[in-house]
Amino acid sequence: MLDIKLIRENPEAAQKGIALKGSNIDIGEIIGIDTSRRANLTRADEIKKERNDLSREIGRRLKANQDAAGLMERVRVIGEEIKSLDSRISAAETALHERLLMLPNLPHESVPHGRDESDNVVIAERGTKPAFDFEPKPHWEIAERLGIIDFTRGTKLTGSNFMVYAGAGARLQRALINFMLDMHTSQHGFREIYPPFLVNRETLTGTGQLPKFEDDAYRIESDDLFLIPTAEVPVTNLHRGEIIPGQELPIYYAAFTPCFRREAGSYGKENRGITRIHQFDKVEMVKIVRPEDSYAELETLRSAAEDVLRALELHYRVVEICAGDLGFSNAKQYDLEVWAPGMGRYLEVSSCSNTEDFQARRAGIRFRRTPASKPEFAHTLNGSGLALPRTMIAVLETCQQADGTVRIPGALRTIFGRDIL
């Protein structure tokens, strides 16, 4: 959520910023609502003071057995005006809040301008692109031959774009999860979290999925709960409504969870195999930091995610996301895209973002620099470390051999227990 004061003081910049993000919400209307809200508020405050004063005087007179009928009548009249002003104020507050919740975060000044993903900027390519002396196969063919992914039965159990890992496939997935979590907790200083996979509306609003993106989430109607689309949601909200003592920052959390996304209207051959499925696993990193540190923290967050790809010896590139393609809550975002040689394309396996105080404001995540300081909004960041299915794709396709078997990357061999799949 953007700060209404910031919008008030610099409406042109706010309008320009949200336009860069591709939103055309009218800032002028928001300012209009805010202006009349404050006018009513000032008036209401004045007459509330009068009511408070008079009520006190009534009490005094009644105690002294003096007449207070005139004062009571006056207070009654004031009470009616207060009631009407209060209802106008609360209507304005509701309208204002609704609109503010729909406004995207502003892009950081360093973010390249651009409309959509075609304007994103590749800023680095890392690792060696694997060479093959045979035609590399896509992962669905490799997996089918090895019997490690069962698409047909996934569809039978649930529906299209659900799948089943079986045997060594399930084991490889588990090895990857452990490998990633172990790396982040033991080498990068993250504290492991195991959150609920179902969350309520407030939680989803705190990180920015609601109200705008309700249709993207699976909802449990009987209890009005939602399946999490990413661990970022429950983990960032861990400190919702809290004031964190400054010495506890920065906070680093890492969590493994399944993620559930309806992905309405995104089927097609681009998404064959397990590139886009409704339920997938992910290890996620979340940071809560001091505002002045958040951009440096974004770099180390990205580097922590890159460490996983490096350790798995996969070729990938780093993409800086342009303003128009930035996520709703993000001020700056890097994506890591891993090379899938069988598919012949790069796949997004991680998205590392600084939301600055956008989520902190929605969720009320504050901190105190010293025990005597006023609370300030913290900055929150999140990054995948990494998304499992696409990591699995990259491993299968990169490490495939001419005979159809798959060589397990060195870093995984101990945890997986075998060299060859």
Add this chain to the structure above:
RNA sequence: GGUGGGAUGGCCGAGCGGUUUAAGGCAGCGGUCUUGAAAACCGCCAGGGCGCAAGUCCCUCGCAGGUUCGAAUCCUGCUCCCACCGCCA
């Protein structure tokens, strides 16, 4: 799911329709004293809003309504917590 009890500032806790304009204590912060510390004493110490600012200003006693001239206090609904019962991996 059922029955009962509860929800006041970081924590404990008073309050039971009008000098509560939320007492008091603990913790915390600053200071006096001290070689240093402890003790003692003094001061500060919830969050938010409005405002350039000052502010004997406004709001918030779980949340939302209501009664009243006036609500932390009375009424209604809801949420959450605790205990017991039921069910259950």
